[in-house]
Amino acid sequence: MSAKLTQKERQQIILDHLSGIPNRQYEVKELSNGTYRVSKIQSEETPSKSESVEPEQPKPRKRPVITNEDIMMKLTELYESQNRVPQRPPIDSSIEEETVNALMAPIQTKQNAIPMRPSTGRRRLVL
Numbered sequence: 585m586s587a588k589l590t591q592k593e594r595q596q597i598i599l600d601h602l603s604g605i606p607n608r609q610y611e612v613k614e615l616s617n618g619t620y621r622v623s624k625i626q627s628e629e630t631p632s633k634s635e636s637v638e639p640e641q642p643k644p645r646k647r648p649v650i651t652n653e654d655i656m657m658k659l660t661e662l663y664e665s666q667n668r669v670p671q672r673p674p675i676d677s678s679i680e681e682e683t684v685n686a687l688m689a690p691i692q693t694k695q696n697a698i699p700m701r702p703s704t705g706r707r708r709l710v711l
Contacts, residue, residue: 589622597622 589597598620601612613621 594622 597607597610598612600607601620609625611623611625613623615621
């Protein structure tokens with residue numbers, strides 16, 4: 585048997601909702617046309633305090649135990665791996681100079697081919 589709310593009760597529930605007072609028995613929804621719909625919340629059986637279920641505690645993660653010996657072993661492995669990397673041989677400076685000269689030769693010949701005119705200070709507008 586469902587009992588309907590009286591107009592006064594309905595208005596009181598809506599006013600409580602608008603003022604932010606929660607109601608455990610009724611839910612208020614605002615419709616797009618500006619009216620409110622009051623509906624009864626279906627009661628779910630809630631466990632009593634004596635039967636309350638405690639939330640499960642997450643199991644703590646087991647951290648590996650790291651000893652000083654483990655740290656020293658890892659450091660020696662890192663040092664050994666770095667020593668295995670082949671070192672770059674030193675560059676012969678005469679080969680480097682020859683390479684630079686060979687690359688610069690075409691640039692120098694172009695600069696020598698174009699005579700540089702001294703600036704007269706006047707600029708001409710070329711159309």
